[in-house]
Amino acid sequence: MPDFTLTTAPDGVATITWDVAGKSMNVLSLAGIAELDGLIDHALSDPAIRGIILTSAKPDFAGGMDLRVIAQMQAGGAQAVFDGVMSMHALLRKIERAGMDPKTLRGGKPIVAALPGTALGIGLELPLACHRIIAADTPRAKIGLPEIKVGIFPGAGGTTRLTRKLGAMAAAPFLLEGKLSDPNSARSGGLVDEVVPPETLLARARDWVLAASDADLVKPWDAKGYKMPGGTPYHPAGFMTFVGASAMVTGQTMGVYPAARAMLSAVYEGALVPFDTALKIEARWFTQILMDPTSSAMIRTLFINKEALEKGANRPALPDSPVRHLGVIGAGMMGAGIAHVAALAGITVTLVDATQEAAEKGRAHSETLLEKSVRRRKMTPGKMAETLARITPTTDYTALGTCDLIVEAVFEDPAVKAEVTRRAEAASGAIFATNTSTLPITALARASLRPDRFLGIHFFSPVDKMALVEIIRGKDTAAEAVAKALDFVRQLRKTPIVVNDARFFYANRCIIPYLNEGMRLVAEGVTPALIENAARMLGMPLGPLQLIDETSLDLGVRIARATRAAMGDAYPDGDVDAVLFRMADLGRMGKKAKAGFYAYDDTGKRLGLWSGLGTEFPLANPQPDLATVQKRLLYVQVLEAIRALEQGVLTDIREGDVGAILGWGFAPWSGGPFSWADRIGAGAVAETAQALADAHGPRFAPPDLLVDMAAKGETFYRRFAKAA
Ligand code: NAD
Numbered sequence: 001m002p003d004f005t006l007t008t009a010p011d012g013v014a015t016i017t018w019d020v021a022g023k024s025m026n027v028l029s030l031a032g033i034a035e036l037d038g039l040i041d042h043a044l045s046d047p048a049i050r051g052i053i054l055t056s057a058k059p060d061f062a063g064g065m066d067l068r069v070i071a072q073m074q075a076g077g078a079q080a081v082f083d084g085v086m087s088m089h090a091l092l093r094k095i096e097r098a099g100m101d102p103k104t105l106r107g108g109k110p111i112v113a114a115l116p117g118t119a120l121g122i123g124l125e126l127p128l129a130c131h132r133i134i135a136a137d138t139p140r141a142k143i144g145l146p147e148i149k150v151g152i153f154p155g156a157g158g159t160t161r162l163t164r165k166l167g168a169m170a171a172a173p174f175l176l177e178g179k180l181s182d183p184n185s186a187r188s189g190g191l192v193d194e195v196v197p198p199e200t201l202l203a204r205a206r207d208w209v210l211a212a213s214d215a216d217l218v219k220p221w222d223a224k225g226y227k228m229p230g231g232t233p234y235h236p237a238g239f240m241t242f243v244g245a246s247a248m249v250t251g252q253t254m255g256v257y258p259a260a261r262a263m264l265s266a267v268y269e270g271a272l273v274p275f276d277t278a279l280k281i282e283a284r285w286f287t288q289i290l291m292d293p294t295s296s297a298m299i300r301t302l303f304i305n306k307e308a309l310e311k312g313a314n315r316p317a318l319p320d321s322p323v324r325h326l327g328v329i330g331a332g333m334m335g336a337g338i339a340h341v342a343a344l345a346g347i348t349v350t351l352v353d354a355t356q357e358a359a360e361k362g363r364a365h366s367e368t369l370l371e372k373s374v375r376r377r378k379m380t381p382g383k384m385a386e387t388l389a390r391i392t393p394t395t396d397y398t399a400l401g402t403c404d405l406i407v408e409a410v411f412e413d414p415a416v417k418a419e420v421t422r423r424a425e426a427a428s429g430a431i432f433a434t435n436t437s438t439l440p441i442t443a444l445a446r447a448s449l450r451p452d453r454f455l456g457i458h459f460f461s462p463v464d465k466m467a468l469v470e471i472i473r474g475k476d477t478a479a480e481a482v483a484k485a486l487d488f489v490r491q492l493r494k495t496p497i498v499v500n501d502a503r504f505f506y507a508n509r510c511i512i513p514y515l516n517e518g519m520r521l522v523a524e525g526v527t528p529a530l531i532e533n534a535a536r537m538l539g540m541p542l543g544p545l546q547l548i549d550e551t552s553l554d555l556g557v558r559i560a561r562a563t564r565a566a567m568g569d570a571y572p573d574g575d576v577d578a579v580l581f582r583m584a585d586l587g588r589m590g591k592k593a594k595a596g597f598y599a600y601d602d603t604g605k606r607l608g609l610w611s612g613l614g615t616e617f618p619l620a621n622p623q624p625d626l627a628t629v630q631k632r633l634l635y636v637q638v639l640e641a642i643r644a645l646e647q648g649v650l651t652d653i654r655e656g657d658v659g660a661i662l663g664w665g666f667a668p669w670s671g672g673p674f675s676w677a678d679r680i681g682a683g684a685v686a687e688t689a690q691a692l693a694d695a696h697g698p699r700f701a702p703p704d705l706l707v708d709m710a711a712k713g714e715t716f717y718r719r720f721a722k723a724a
Helices: 030-045 067-075 078-097 122-129 146-150 158-166 168-176 183-189 198-211 236-253 258-270 275-290 293-310 333-344 356-375 381-389 414-427 441-447 479-491 507-523 528-537 544-551 553-570 574-585 626-646 653-664 673-680 682-696 704-712
Strands: 004-008 013-018 051-056 111-115 132-136 194-196 325-329 348-352 391-394 405-408 431-434 454-459 468-473 495-500 598-600 606-609
Touching: 004 030, 013 030, 013 198, 030 078, 051 198, 067 078, 067 275, 067 293, 078 122, 078 275, 111 122, 111 198, 122 158, 132 183, 132 198, 146 258, 146 293, 158 168, 158 258, 158 275, 168 183, 168 236, 168 258, 183 194, 194 198, 236 258, 258 275, 258 293, 275 293, 293 495, 293 653, 293 673, 325 333, 325 414, 333 348, 333 356, 333 381, 333 391, 333 405, 333 454, 348 356, 356 381, 356 391, 405 414, 405 479, 414 431, 414 441, 431 479, 441 454, 454 479, 468 479, 468 653, 479 495, 495 653, 507 528, 507 544, 507 574, 507 626, 507 653, 528 544, 528 606, 528 626, 544 553, 544 598, 544 606, 553 574, 626 653, 626 673, 626 682, 626 704, 653 673, 673 682, 682 704
Parallel strands: 013 051, 051 111, 111 132, 132 194, 325 348, 325 405, 348 391, 405 431, 431 454, 468 495
Antiparallel strands: 004 013, 454 468, 598 606
16 A cells, blocks of 8 residues: 555646555655655656645644654664655755756746644655645644654754744744644744635645746745845844854753754754755754764654553553543542543543542542633633533542542542542442552552452643653552553553552652752752752753752652651661751742742742752862762662662563653653663663762662673663563
């Protein structure tokens, strides 16, 4: 089955339709590129064809390049990548010039892209080479160039074309942040030329082709006297843009994402030369980025492995069992969030709380979020009413009788959870999940009559935003329960990892040492700004002190008390608690309290590090160097992830890497802790860990697994390879 087909109408307008068989979304493959090339040649040379509509038979235009193709290209080496990119440029340039005379710029055939829905990555770069882009007014559609989010940048001319079309300043949010727009915002942002009702899309495209003149086909950059909007780098206004952009990229990426810097170089250098040379420069920088280990690690983790997990890589081989009726017990922050995302996914939800008022409040949370979507035109009022009607708030447990999955999100108290488990099981035979963030699943399952149908489904806060869901197998959890949880997560379009039961599971287990190390550094008198900046310069989205403020100190205090009670004399974090409890005594509980490690104004806006920290925790002299602080903050996380693998909490390193980035924001450029360790080498990681252990304590001691791997010269991805 071809990906592209061409049909010609009697009026001479040809339609090239993109429709990749067996996929819900078109993606461009190497075979697809060759087919499209052949069809364009045919259409341009056939005198019976007057012009071309490029469209899709699916609800969307395209999701982008098949990133597996990029992984294959990377394996072929730099020259192969460069040659492949240049042949893509040749195809798009052929579309853009459309057979016109290069001197007179006359005689070309009009080519219009008609986008029924989403158009991402190459799915927008291809239209950008056409003479006009018409998009259907489909509010759910996303249009943009998200490449930067997986560590690359638009390398099929999108970088060069968009900056020449909009100017560097206006193109910056689309290129540097990967900003996605709905069709109307895409038109006001200059990404597409026209938005029309979906049912008129093809007719409008046809009219445009039939009416197009020679002048309509000439891109501004091919016309005489072209000047880049906003100015080139040597123009006074352009100069300001480029200086600002460079500072912004460094500020936002802290220098750890080579793709943003390379893209900026491609734009800057490309702006100084003719268009075709600019494409060649873009291709050189793109090749450099594709050959950088950062992009391969990010693509592997954030695309290939994430998708494999979403498709059920670790799902027991059992029949599909999507959730039809969900019970949620506890309509607080988490329970209301879970009910909301489930209702959005079309699932009927019974939301139980101790009082009717609390249950109603949970549903009101969903109403607030839905109203926001309607205001932003992301949802129709009808769809909102339909979604909200799926949630029934109640105090009556018997309403759970027809549920096939129940998730409890009541207070983090084993006695309350035990009581709720018993009442739910008396009312329903559903699989029962707890959303606990800290209590071991196996212990909670003791309250259950059916521990084989009991497991953890751990959502992160805020539920509607966070993509990761951690599924935790208790000692007795059966495969059927895991399969159900995975089907549920798939319905919600989130990313699952499946881990075994141990204190704090995986994500919290690794993030807590990071937060603790931040407080330990404060206790040692390290300048707080050095701690926070060291973390940001590692690529962590938030420094440890800011993250503590965001999650609030009372959570930390509660966890510290519970852990201390559970571990007794073995409790290792006394020095951390000195800082934690002192801050709590001062009432500086974090962002919610508008006072924490940071100072906040009355509206809760973060101002800067709290000036009193230096008095409360006197500064040491001399201060450690940046690299030492960075190593400590990085290694506490990586070593904990390795321990989670060694102890069998993690059973798949892909989950370790995906879970780290989506769960707690572990430096995304690295591809995750295991990808990072592979890049550095087990030997070097073990050696640095040992040096840190000698200087700062046994928490840095290299795990046996790492030492063994170092001795054998192994990498995680080879030793723990799963069919991926
Ligand atoms: P919350 O205090 O906002 O909500 C708890 C809700 O449970 C309240 O509405 C309360 O009325 C209700 N409740 C208490 N006892 C009940 C009972 N016997 N029957 C029915 N309802 C009852 O708490 P939360 O932050 O939503 O946390 C809930 C659970 O989720 C906890 O186990 C917590 O550890 C876990 N969790 C929290 C977060 C987070 O960031 N807050 C993240 C992941 C997991």
